[in-house]
Amino acid sequence: MKFTEEHEWLRAEGDTVTVGITAHAAEQLGDVVFVELPEAGTTVARDDEVVVIESVKAASDIRAPIDGEIVEVNEALVDAPGKVNEDPLGDAWFFRIRPSEPGQMDEYMDEAAYNDLVG
Amino acid sequence: MSDLNVTPLGALHHALGARMVPFAGYEMPVQYPMGVLKEHLHCRARAGLFDVSHMGQVTLRAPGGYEPVAAAMETLVPVDLLGLGEGRQRYGFFTGDGGGILDDLMLANRGDHMFVVVNAACKADDIAHLRAGLAGVEVVEITGRALLALQGPAAGGVLAAMLPGVADMRFMDVAVLPSDFGELWVSRSGYTGEDGFEISVAADRAEALARALLAHEDVEPIGLGARDSLRLEAGLCLYGHDIDTATSPVEARLGWAIGKVRRAGGARAGGFPGAARILSELQNGAARARVGLRPEGRAPMREGTALFAAAEGGGAVGRVTSGAFGPSVGAPVSMGYLPAELAAPGTTVWGEVRGRRMAATVAPLPFTPAKFKR
Numbered sequence: 363m364k365f366t367e368e369h370e371w372l373r374a375e376g377d378t379v380t381v382g383i384t385a386h387a388a389e390q391l392g393d394v395v396f397v398e399l400p401e402a403g404t405t406v407a408r409d410d411e412v413v414v415i416e417s418v419k420a421a422s423d424i425r426a427p428i429d430g431e432i433v434e435v436n437e438a439l440v441d442a443p444g445k446v447n448e449d450p451l452g453d454a455w456f457f458r459i460r461p462s463e464p465g466q467m468d469e470y471m472d473e474a475a476y477n478d479l480v481g
Numbered sequence: 482m483s484d485l486n487v488t489p490l491g492a493l494h495h496a497l498g499a500r501m502v503p504f505a506g507y508e509m510p511v512q513y514p515m516g517v518l519k520e521h522l523h524c525r526a527r528a529g530l531f532d533v534s535h536m537g538q539v540t541l542r543a544p545g546g547y548e549p550v551a552a553a554m555e556t557l558v559p560v561d562l563l564g565l566g567e568g569r570q571r572y573g574f575f576t577g578d579g580g581g582i583l584d585d586l587m588l589a590n591r592g593d594h595m596f597v598v599v600n601a602a603c604k605a606d607d608i609a610h611l612r613a614g615l616a617g618v619e620v621v622e623i624t625g626r627a628l629l630a631l632q633g634p635a636a637g638g639v640l641a642a643m644l645p646g647v648a649d650m651r652f653m654d655v656a657v658l659p660s661d662f663g664e665l666w667v668s669r670s671g672y673t674g675e676d677g678f679e680i681s682v683a684a685d686r687a688e689a690l691a692r693a694l695l696a697h698e699d700v701e702p703i704g705l706g707a708r709d710s711l712r713l714e715a716g717l718c719l720y721g722h723d724i725d726t727a728t729s730p731v732e733a734r735l736g737w738a739i740g741k742v743r744r745a746g747g748a749r750a751g752g753f754p755g756a757a758r759i760l761s762e763l764q765n766g767a768a769r770a771r772v773g774l775r776p777e778g779r780a781p782m783r784e785g786t787a788l789f790a791a792a793e794g795g796g797a798v799g800r801v802t803s804g805a806f807g808p809s810v811g812a813p814v815s816m817g818y819l820p821a822e823l824a825a826p827g828t829t830v831w832g833e834v835r836g837r838r839m840a841a842t843v844a845p846l847p848f849t850p851a852k853f854k855r
Binding site: 440 | 512516517518519706710779780781783805806808813835
């Protein structure tokens with residue numbers, strides 16, 4: 363599992379990478395009340411805004427951490443955005459992406475480095 | 482946060498695990514570990530305790546008691562204050578010469594004097610305004626007292642068990658009551674749309690009172706985050722957002738606070754700043770109006786969202802002044818301003834969210850029914 367400085371996690375599963383946000387990010391956001399997902403089949407470049415999250419406090423977005431094609435999105439979050447707070451590392455994944463540049467994964471932190479970052 | 486003021490409950494907030502933020506010059510709890518959403522729902526279901534000690538508490542006294550104070554105050558506030566009975570409180574606002582709102586406040590007749598509560602951010606300006614505008618009235622800012630709010634359907638039972646004198650109080654009654662925590666200044670009012678109380682207590686007794694209230698199983702501490710979503714669902718204005726110096730009381734649909742005697746044809750018509758505009762708008766209507774908005778879907782339309790009369794084309798016709806997800810409504814809710822011709826409930830307008838126009842329906846306020854004990 364890899365982590366970005368934007369508090370996203372990436373987990374390689376077969377030829378796709380599942381992306382979500384960390385528990386630290388979910389806690390900082392507060393109760394999530396709205397999630398807008400991209401459409402499966404969308405080709406994205408790293409840093410494209412792909413997901414919009416609104417919490418009770420503010421709106422924020424999730425950017426694509428790597429280049430590739432979004433192959434699946436977690437539609438369950440649209441009706442139950444609170445899952446992002448309940449299970450950010452599990453049930454509340456946002457999308458699966460098929461990387462076009464698999465090496466990009468390696469640029470991100472491992473869990474120990476991320477834990478150091480968030481203290 | 483070293484430059485910030487701390488309320489008498491500062492240590493308690495830390496002990497309760499609050500997340501503290503700067504607000505109007507004070508370090509205030511935005512939420513506790515329960516989180517904004519659950520705090521909001523708990524307050525509507527049972528009872529919530531809020532620290533509102535950052536607000537300004539002011540006594541106004543004059544030789545001759547309440548009446549001369551009320552007469553003087555009517556030159557700054559378009560409310561019927563001479564007609565306010567002893568032990569009663571009214572909502573009002575300071576108006577400016579252009580008819581805008583300088584601040585909103587609560588005004589109480591406490592027999593031999595008037596007691597007012599003003600917004601934290603406007604406190605210094607309000608006190609200067611009172612001192613400049615009220616000749617012969619002694620204006621004293623009460624700095625040695627905290628202000629707590631206990632709100633929700635269980636609030637009446639919880640407080641009456643500790644303080645039997647509150648049981649018979651009705652909405653907008655005020656009373657000075659002796660207690661185990663010294664003299665309490667209690668009003669049956671609040672900022673959530675629920676039944677409840679605001680309680681002024683000596684600073685050195687505030688934490689003991691707060692802990693005694695929190696010891697009740699129905700009571701949880703509630704932060705500023707839920708305070709904002711509760712008042713928004715209740716259709717209550719937040720100064721500096723929904724009302725300001727550029728907004729008249731009639732535009733803000735607060736004309737109900739201006740009593741008949743202060744309106745055209747009344748015994749004490751006008752005589753307050755901005756009266757010409759405000760009295761004219763009361764008779765003829767204002768060009769724009771504060772409205773409730775129910776956005777379609779789940780995305781909140783937040784403060785600043787531009788509003789349009791059509792799904793495509795045309796310029797902005799209004800703006801959202803408060804918007805959030807309403808936990809009790811279970812959907813996003815907003816307030817904003819629209820031209821009078823678009824302000825009728827049921828009208829569809831469009832708000833621009835992240836570059837796309839999203840439909841919203843004009844809705845009656847409040848979004849959640851008021852539960853005051855009348």
